[in-house]
Amino acid sequence: MNKSELKVLGVLERVGGFASAQEVYQLLQRGNQSIGLTTVYRALQSLLDDKVVDTLRRDDGEAIYRLCGENHHHHLVCKSCGTTIEIQANAIEKWAQQMASDHGFREVGHTAEIFGICKKC
Amino acid sequence: MNKSELKVLGVLERVGGFASAQEVYQLLQRGNQSIGLTTVYRALQSLLDDKVVDTLRRDDGEAIYRLCGENHHHHLVCKSCGTTIEIQANAIEKWAQQMASDHGFREVGHTAEIFGICKKC
DNA sequence: TTTAATGCAAATACTTTGCAGGAAA
DNA sequence: TTTCCTGCAAAGTATTTGCATTAAA
Numbered sequence: 506m507n508k509s510e511l512k513v514l515g516v517l518e519r520v521g522g523f524a525s526a527q528e529v530y531q532l533l534q535r536g537n538q539s540i541g542l543t544t545v546y547r548a549l550q551s552l553l554d555d556k557v558v559d560t561l562r563r564d565d566g567e568a569i570y571r572l573c574g575e576n577h578h579h580h581l582v583c584k585s586c587g588t589t590i591e592i593q594a595n596a597i598e599k600w601a602q603q604m605a606s607d608h609g610f611r612e613v614g615h616t617a618e619i620f621g622i623c624k625k626c
Numbered sequence: 627m628n629k630s631e632l633k634v635l636g637v638l639e640r641v642g643g644f645a646s647a648q649e650v651y652q653l654l655q656r657g658n659q660s661i662g663l664t665t666v667y668r669a670l671q672s673l674l675d676d677k678v679v680d681t682l683r684r685d686d687g688e689a690i691y692r693l694c695g696e697n698h699h700h701h702l703v704c705k706s707c708g709t710t711i712e713i714q715a716n717a718i719e720k721w722a723q724q725m726a727s728d729h730g731f732r733e734v735g736h737t738a739e740i741f742g743i744c745k746k747c
Numbered sequence: 748t749t750t751a752a753t754g755c756a757a758a759t760a761c762t763t764t765g766c767a768g769g770a771a772a
Numbered sequence: 773t774t775t776c777c778t779g780c781a782a783a784g785t786a787t788t789t790g791c792a793t794t795a796a797a
Contacts, residue, residue: 507752527786541754546787561705561741562683566761567786581729590729596721601740604713608702610742617738619722624730628777648761662779667762687786688761 506555512538513548514572517558522578523569559614583623592619627676633659634669635693638679644690644710682739684708702740706747713740 515538516529524532530545549570552558558570579597581590594617601615636659637650645653651666670691673679680694685705700718702711715738722736 509752525786543754543788544752547753550788562685562687564683565785566683566687566689568687581725581731583731592725594721594725596717597738600715600717604702604715604740605742608711609745610702610704610740612705613740613742615738615740617718617736619726619731619734619736621726621731621734630777646761664763664779665777668778671763686760 507548509540509544510548510552512540513545513552514557517570517572520571523561523571525563525567525569527567529570561614561616579617579619582618582620583626588623588625628669630661630665631669631673633661634666634673635678638691638693641692644682644692644708646684646688646690648688650691682710700738700740702742704744704747705741706743709744709746 512533513529516532517524520528520532526542526545526549529549530540530542533540533545549558549560553560553570556573559573560568560570563569578591579594581592582588597615597617601613605611605613633654634650637653638645641649641653647663647666647670650670651661651663654661654666670679670681674681674691677694679691681689681691682701682703684690685708699712700715702713703709718736718738722734726732726734
């Protein structure tokens with residue numbers, strides 16, 4: 506675990522959810538923690554190998570990462586104004602676990618998002 | 627629905643599962659149905675808009691497509707080998723509706739995906 | 748000194764876009 | 773003609789790799 510990996514971990518902690526390599530890089534640039542993009546990729550790859558972070562793909566194909574085992578939440582997003590509401594979803598957590606074990610899956614994660622038009626719009 | 631879209635649909639039917647744009651393109655090249663890569667991408671985009679096909683991302687970020695059934699479903703995806711299982715989820719449908727109406731949202735849709743490592747991997 | 752870490756620049760792979768020629772209506 | 777369809781080439785984006793430089797042990 507070297508200096509770069511610690512910086513990347515720091516960002517992921519602050520973000521408290523998913524972030525792409527490009528986002529991590531930009532956040533580091535804004536702070537005074539600047540490191541190269543290549544190094545961010547290498548740090549993330551290494552953290553993945555060590556199973557410290559978890560990865561999946563956004564709809565546009567960009568890889569996003571988060572700390573493993575972190576409690577996550579879901580979002581209710583307005584398609585019109587972009588307002589985002591964080592929601593708790595025990596039902597979803599259970600559902601995901603259930604479905605996964607029904608099919609013999611392990612190391613399970615999930616994503617879920619609700620979108621629509623909010624009151625104001 | 628034009629000629630190119632029909633060719634792409636034909637391939638997806640024959641494949642009977644997921645295929646990437648690049649794969650569709652190569653399969654068409656091998657047959658005597660050759661069309662340009664650009665056209666394959668455009669056809670897939672159009673089929674997506676018409677909700678005739680369904681898309682997901684492979685682990686390497688490549689987009690894969692397949693014909694979609696009429697009913698709304700979710701996916702259980704193996705992060706290792708890409709195996710995908712379709713699952714029904716009434717619980718999720720209800721949850722999404724509930725959460726949305728709790729917050730005064732309308733025209734509601736949602737996404738949900740479970741990922742993990744499957745039995746074989 | 749010997750090894751590991753860094754980052755620029757180039758390479759790679761998938762995907763999208765600009766544009767000009769061709770088909771269809 | 774006028775509109776839509778095609779596909780080549782170029783551009784764009786995320787990611788990886790080669791390589792020379794620097795930091796660390």
